[in-house]
Amino acid sequence: xxxxxxxxxxxxxxxxxxxxxxxxxxxxxxxxxxxxxxKPVVDEEACRRCWLCVDYCPEGVISKGEKSAEIDYLLCxxxxxxxxxxxxxxxxxxxxx
Amino acid sequence: MSSQTVERVTVPPTGxxxxxxxxxxxxxxxxxxxxxxxxxxxASCGAWSGAMLIDRGPTQFPSAAAAASGVAAGLRAAxxxxxNVVVIAGDGGTYDIGLQALSGAAERGERIxxxxxxxxxYMNTGIxxxxxxxxxxxxxxxxxxxxxxxxxxxxKIMPEIMEAxxxxxxxxxSIHNIPDYKRKIKLAYELTTKQGKGLSYIEVLNTxxxxxxxxxxxxxxxxxxxxxxxxxxxxxxxxxxxKLNIKxxxxxxLKEFYQMQGRLRHLTDEQISETEKLIHxxxxxxxxxxxxxx
Amino acid sequence: MVEEIIDFITGNDAVAYAVKMARVKxxxxxxxxxxxxxxxxxxxxxxxxxxxxxxxxxxxxxxxLAAMRGAGVCGVRVFTATCGPGLxxxxxxxxxxxxxxxxxxIAVPNRSYSSLFADYTDSMPESTTGFIxxxxxxxxxxxxxxxxxxxxAEDHRVLMPFMVLYDGYVTSHTGxxxxxxxxxxxxxxxxxxxxxxxxxxxxxxxxIQWDAPxxxxxxxxxxxxxENAREVIKIANEEYAKIFGRRYGDGLLETYRxxxxxxxxxxxxxxxxTARQVIDMLREKxxxxxxxxxxxxxxxxxxxxxxLQEKYSFKAMGVCERDVTHGCRYGxxxxxxxxxxxxxxxxxxxxxxxxxxxxxxxxxPTLTTACEKVHYTAKTGKIEKESWFGAEIGEVxxxxxxx
Numbered sequence: 001x002x003x004x005x006x007x008x009x010x011x012x013x014x015x016x017x018x019x020x021x022x023x024x025x026x027x028x029x030x031x032x033x034x035x036x037x038x039k040p041v042v043d044e045e046a047c048r049r050c051w052l053c054v055d056y057c058p059e060g061v062i063s064k065g066e067k068s069a070e071i072d073y074l075l076c077x078x079x080x081x082x083x084x085x086x087x088x089x090x091x092x093x094x095x096x097x
Numbered sequence: 098m099s100s101q102t103v104e105r106v107t108v109p110p111t112g113x114x115x116x117x118x119x120x121x122x123x124x125x126x127x128x129x130x131x132x133x134x135x136x137x138x139x140a141s142c143g144a145w146s147g148a149m150l151i152d153r154g155p156t157q158f159p160s161a162a163a164a165a166s167g168v169a170a171g172l173r174a175a176x177x178x179x180x181n182v183v184v185i186a187g188d189g190g191t192y193d194i195g196l197q198a199l200s201g202a203a204e205r206g207e208r209i210x211x212x213x214x215x216x217x218x219y220m221n222t223g224i225x226x227x228x229x230x231x232x233x234x235x236x237x238x239x240x241x242x243x244x245x246x247x248x249x250x251x252x253k254i255m256p257e258i259m260e261a262x263x264x265x266x267x268x269x270x271s272i273h274n275i276p277d278y279k280r281k282i283k284l285a286y287e288l289t290t291k292q293g294k295g296l297s298y299i300e301v302l303n304t305x306x307x308x309x310x311x312x313x314x315x316x317x318x319x320x321x322x323x324x325x326x327x328x329x330x331x332x333x334x335x336x337x338x339x340k341l342n343i344k345x346x347x348x349x350x351l352k353e354f355y356q357m358q359g360r361l362r363h364l365t366d367e368q369i370s371e372t373e374k375l376i377h378x379x380x381x382x383x384x385x386x387x388x389x390x391x
Numbered sequence: 392m393v394e395e396i397i398d399f400i401t402g403n404d405a406v407a408y409a410v411k412m413a414r415v416k417x418x419x420x421x422x423x424x425x426x427x428x429x430x431x432x433x434x435x436x437x438x439x440x441x442x443x444x445x446x447x448x449x450x451x452x453x454x455x456l457a458a459m460r461g462a463g464v465c466g467v468r469v470f471t472a473t474c475g476p477g478l479x480x481x482x483x484x485x486x487x488x489x490x491x492x493x494x495x496x497i498a499v500p501n502r503s504y505s506s507l508f509a510d511y512t513d514s515m516p517e518s519t520t521g522f523i524x525x526x527x528x529x530x531x532x533x534x535x536x537x538x539x540x541x542x543x544a545e546d547h548r549v550l551m552p553f554m555v556l557y558d559g560y561v562t563s564h565t566g567x568x569x570x571x572x573x574x575x576x577x578x579x580x581x582x583x584x585x586x587x588x589x590x591x592x593x594x595x596x597x598x599i600q601w602d603a604p605x606x607x608x609x610x611x612x613x614x615x616x617x618e619n620a621r622e623v624i625k626i627a628n629e630e631y632a633k634i635f636g637r638r639y640g641d642g643l644l645e646t647y648r649x650x651x652x653x654x655x656x657x658x659x660x661x662x663x664x665t666a667r668q669v670i671d672m673l674r675e676k677x678x679x680x681x682x683x684x685x686x687x688x689x690x691x692x693x694x695x696x697x698x699l700q701e702k703y704s705f706k707a708m709g710v711c712e713r714d715v716t717h718g719c720r721y722g723x724x725x726x727x728x729x730x731x732x733x734x735x736x737x738x739x740x741x742x743x744x745x746x747x748x749x750x751x752x753x754x755x756p757t758l759t760t761a762c763e764k765v766h767y768t769a770k771t772g773k774i775e776k777e778s779w780f781g782a783e784i785g786e787v788x789x790x791x792x793x794x
Contacts, residue, residue, distance in 0.1 A: 003546030003623065004585040010550070011604045012612050013492055015587040018148065023108055026148055032110040055275045056317050058121045059109040060128075074111045079116035080314030093314075133593050137461070154464060157483055160457030163449065167419065167461025168591060170445040174416035176465040198457070201450030258566060334689040368620045 027075060036078030038093040044068040046090035053082040053091060106132060107145045111147035118303040118320070119143055120359065122214045123185050123271050127151065129282045130210070134181035134219035135172065137165040139185035139195060141390055142221045142305075143214065154182075159194040161186045162202035162296075165209045181210060187303075192228035192253050206295040210285045213255065216303035224308045228253045229326075233368050235310075235360040246363065251375070253304025256300055260334055263385045265294040268333035273321040281333060294336075302329045310359020317372040326354045327380045332387075341387035348380060392634060393573035396725060400563040402530040405569050406472070406498045406555070407432030409537035411442050412577040416467040417457040419447035424507055425500045425559040430472060444530040452477040456484030463493030466589035468541065471495065474559060475502030478513045488552045489521040489613065490524055491590070494544030495552040497522075498537065500563035501660075501713075507748020508790055509558040510713040511659075515723050516532045521613050523553045523620050524689040526660040530567045533557045537625045537635055538572075547587050548619040554690075560662045560750070560790075573634055617690040624687055645684040645693035648674060649703055652681030654740075654769035656762055657710045657728065662753040663744070666711070669758040678766055681705075685724060693731040700739065706772070708732075708739040709765035711758070713747040721745075721778045731784050740768050743778040751781060751788045760784040 014059040016022065046066030054062045054069065061075040062082060062084075068090070107124040125134060127149065137154040138144050139161035146359050156164035161184045169182040181326065186195055191213040196290040202209055219225040220238045221341050226236040229252050239248040259267045268356075270278040278301065285297035304319040305310065323329040327348040332341045351373045355361040364372075400408070407429050410418070418432035436442040449455040452473050463469045474479060478499060494781045501545045503510040506689050518524060523543065533555065540553040557563060603609075621643065628642030639645055648670055649655055658666045663684045670682050684690075693726075698778065699705075712722040719726070725743040732738045744761045761784060768774050780786075 003542065003548065004582060006547040008547055010492065010587070010612055010616075012609050015548075015588065018108075018150065023148070026108065027110070030110045030112075033111075035115060054274075055119070055125075058113070058117050058124075058316070059105070059111065060105065060124050061109055071325070077110070077115040081116055082314075082318050084314040085317050135591050135593055152593065152595075154591055155487065156457060157459070157487060160484060163454030163457035164461035166449070166454075167458030167463075168465060169461075170417045170419075170447055170458070171462030171465030171467050171469075171591070172593070174445050174462070175465050175592075177593055197451060198454045205448065206452070226443055237744070239659060279759055366707050 007093050019091050024030070033074055036076065036096050037072070038078050038080060039096040040076065040078070040080065040082050040091045041067050041070055041094050042071060043090045043092070044090055050087065052085055052087065056081050056085045105281070106134070106150050107146070108148040108150065112145050113142065114307045114313070116306045117142070118305060118316055119214045119216070120146060122212065122303060123299045125275060125279060126183065126212055126282050128308050129183045129279050130286060131267045132185060133179065133384055134183055135168055136183045136185060137161055137168060138286055139186050139190040140183070140221065141190055142267070143185050143206060144221070153365060158190060158366045160198055160332050161195050162198040162207070162209060162211060166202050166205065166207045166330065179290055181286060182208060184209055184211045185219070186213055188209070188213060188217060188229035189219045189227045191206045191215070192255055192289045200262065203264050203296045203298070204258060208289050208293050208295070210289050213298070213300040214303040216305035216308055217252070218308050220305055220308045231361065232372060233361070233364050235363065241363050256298070259298040261297070264298060265289065265336050266297040266299070266333070269329065269331050271320045271324050271329060271331050271343070272304070273317050273324065274331070274343065277331065278297050284335065308360070311357055315357065322349065322354045322357070325349045326351045327376045330353055330380065330383055332383060337391055339386045339389070339391050341383055344387070348377065351376065393575050395570040397568060397570055398577055399566050399567050400530060401428065401564050401566050401595070402533045402557050403428035403500065404432055404674070405530040405534035406537050407436070408571055409534045411436050412572060412574060413445055413468065413538060413541050413581055414583070415470045417445045417462040417469045418471060419448070419449045419455045420471055421449050421452050421455050421473065421477060423452070423473060423475060425502060425563045426472045426474050426477070426498070429498055437486050450706070452481040453484060456481040456488060459495050460484055460491060460493060462497055463488065464491055464590035466592070468584045469493070469495050470498070472477055472498040473779040474499045475513045475570065476504055478514060479504060479516065485517060485522070488518055490609070492550040493552060494541070494550055496537065496540040496544060496555065497552065497606055499553045500557055502559040503685050503749050506749040509561055510748050510750060512555070512714050512748070513788055514554060514556055515714045517554070517585040518689055518723055521551060521617070522689060523617070523685035524556055525552055525554070525624070525687050526685065527562070528557045528663050528684065530562060531569045531637070532639060533562060534569060534571070535631060535635070538577060539631055542581055542626060542627045542630070543620060546623045549616050549623050550587055551613070551616050551620060556660065561661045576634055580631060590780070621690050621692065639686055640684065641695070643687040643695050644699070645686055646699070647684070649681030649683065651679055652703060653679045653706045654762070654765040655681045655683055655705045655708050656726070656765060657683045657685055659688070659712060659724065665753060665755060666758055669755055669762055672759070675761055680762055680766060684714050688724065691727045691731065696728060696731045697735060700735055700737070704737055707742070707765045707769035709742045709744055711744045711746050711753070711761060715748065716744045723780070740772065740774055742768060742774060744781070744784070745778060746781040746786060748781065749788070751786055752790055752791050753786070757781060757784055757786045773788040
């Protein structure tokens with residue numbers, strides 16, 4: 001049997017596929033939402049759909065929603081950049097805790 | 098003005114600080130370059146940039162560009178054409194300990210897209226000074242003491258060092274102008290990965306709120322002000338042709354920028370004016386180059 | 392077997408030829424005496440179209456090993472060569488290569504860190520890091536061992552990087568008759584590289600998250616790999632002999648005239664040639680003395696030494712090596728052999744000879760004096776002094792073998 005057909009398992013070289021399930025579990029396990037003191041809230045009417053917040057959010061947790069920008073609160077750390085940069089001040093930081 | 102909804106390569110959330118500009122820089126770069134990429138990240142805040150849907154080539158602190166050279170050669174040998182090999186290094190791993198590897202890789206014409214996210218200190222290990230820290234800036238190894246106040250020497254100008262290496266692209270970018278940054282990433286893809294002309298060097302100012310000592314929501318404002326005061330000129334040198342990308346009609350006073358940051362608030366008026374003189378004289382030189390085109 | 396071409400080449404050229412035969416895909420190297428001719432030859436092969444290889448003319452040994460690490464994780468066959476201060480400069484990234492379990496082969500023409508010439512003070516500091524280290528005696532063995540190195544390192548039971556060590560100048564720059572195997576036969580011995588796990592592969596449709604078991608588990612697995620390596624080195628030695636007719640002892644140790652020996656000298660690499668002459672001379676005089684050549688230093692042949700001792704019951708053993716562990720007044724090899732034999736009821740008295748430091752020649756008078764001391768201990772059971780520096784037994788600091 002050649003050296004390259006051996007059936008042997010090395011824990012050091014084991015890999016897991018990072019599939020949809022694994023990604024979902026990963027996102028849920030990080031708990032960065034608990035870092036927030038202030039929470040960004042979007043005023044749907046005021047939002048002009050310019051999508052600057054989508055670009056400027058460091059983690060990229062804001063997405064282009066049907067009516068306005070939508071923030072994924074599971075992943076938002078509450079840094080406040082989106083509220084600061086919104087040209088029409090459609091995002092306000094509200095005290096969460 | 099707006100960004101397309103791209104399939105993301107980076108997976109949020111990362112363990113980065115609130116308002117971290119490094120995450121912004123790396124997510125836009127990698128999401129623009131897409132899945133056919135491999136990234137190499139040396140010791141830096143970027144090393145903790147969380148999960149990604151692309152492979153990470155391993156590397157030690159001084160060896161980011163060298164490991165990337167190896168990865169590039171290995172991928173070619175394994176038959177992968179046109180895979181982006183990206184390095185996302187900090188200023189420590191570029192200006193100081195990583196300088197040899199970067200210079201060697203640039204000289205050899207390696208097909209690497211090298212992105213330096215420059216926060217002007219060794220943030221990951223606790224805000225120590227680096228070769229990019231501004232003069233008189235506070236860091237934990239150049240504190241403002243009663244005898245010596247802050248860093249005593251001027252920083253290096255890395256993009257100009259890279260220009261001496263005969264590379265197809267040397268550019269600086271700012272996170273306040275994402276479309277310009279993305280355009281440069283796409284240009285790097287064209288010149289480096291597709292046409293194989295050599296190493297592309299893009300340096301982005303990382304306005305780190307934690308290290309620069311200011312409140313995180315001002316992260317993008319800080320970058321804008323850095324460019325508008327001339328502290329961080331945004332330009333590109335594409336195959337020897339120079340172009341100044343963001344040209345404020347008049348440079349804002351540097352004090353406006355410095356006063357906003359805890360690390361630079363202690364400067365005296367003389368120190369600020371001396372820094373401003375240097376910045377303005379460099380600005381004049383860049384305007385001249387922009388006129389000439391090279 | 393296709394008839395081998397017989398040529399007269401140096402150790403460096405022999406290694407370069409083996410690299411060509413092994414169809415290595417990525418080579419990175421930085422010049423350092425006495426390794427430079429290896430990469431010069433490889434560059435010649437590449438530019439003549441004889442090798443289809445990516446060559447990275449890297450700017451320093453530290454970056455060299457980093458590049459090898461980067462290329463290795465892409466799942467291709469990689470090779471590099473360095474020695475002396477270069478090997479020490481590369482140390483940080485040497486550790487990484489074995490942590491990634493990349494089967495990198497490094498040719499190291501041993502060079503002292505304090506001079507240009509041969510001693511083992513450059514590779515001994517790497518002996519605790521997890522490299523397979525094999526000392527070779529001649530250019531022919533350097534060629535054979537480089538081919539075997541790929542076979543052993545790439546075996547899925549091993550997956551550890553492999554260092555082929557030969558004396559700088561003495562073996563690397565000195566010409567000898569070498570039989571060059573044909574590509575056809577080498578392909579029979581060395582199959583194309585099939586990686587166990589490819590860490591970097593952009594064509595995968597999904598991302599692989601690499602589990603990183605804790606450091607204790609990693610280190611245990613490395614030890615398991617080294618244990619497996621002992622067997623695989625022996626297997627590779629036999630497989631090579633089946634095709635090419637050349638074997639080196641059992642792969643780990645080579646013995647010479649130990650059958651009824653009371654005293655035995657342990658040597659490594661090129662000093663063995665001189666030592667065999669001395670053994671013959673002393674045997675003619677009637678002294679019962681034999682020789683063991685240590686070929687594989689890491690993994691250390693613990694059981695093999697114990698077996699030899701149990702079989703032949705040596706009364707005294709003299710260990711000759713070109714390195715010293717400062718603060719202990721003995722060398723690495725001496726310490727390892729002593730540790731292997733300590734628990735035996737019938738263990739030999741041991742003496743260490745620290746010869747050839749800085750590349751000084753190890754000559755017949757020196758080895759004769761060493762053998763006399765071992766013989767004296769075997770006869771009387773008394774040890775005059777446990778460790779001898781070459782200068783204390785008449786070694787003169789000449790390096791005729793280098794010129």
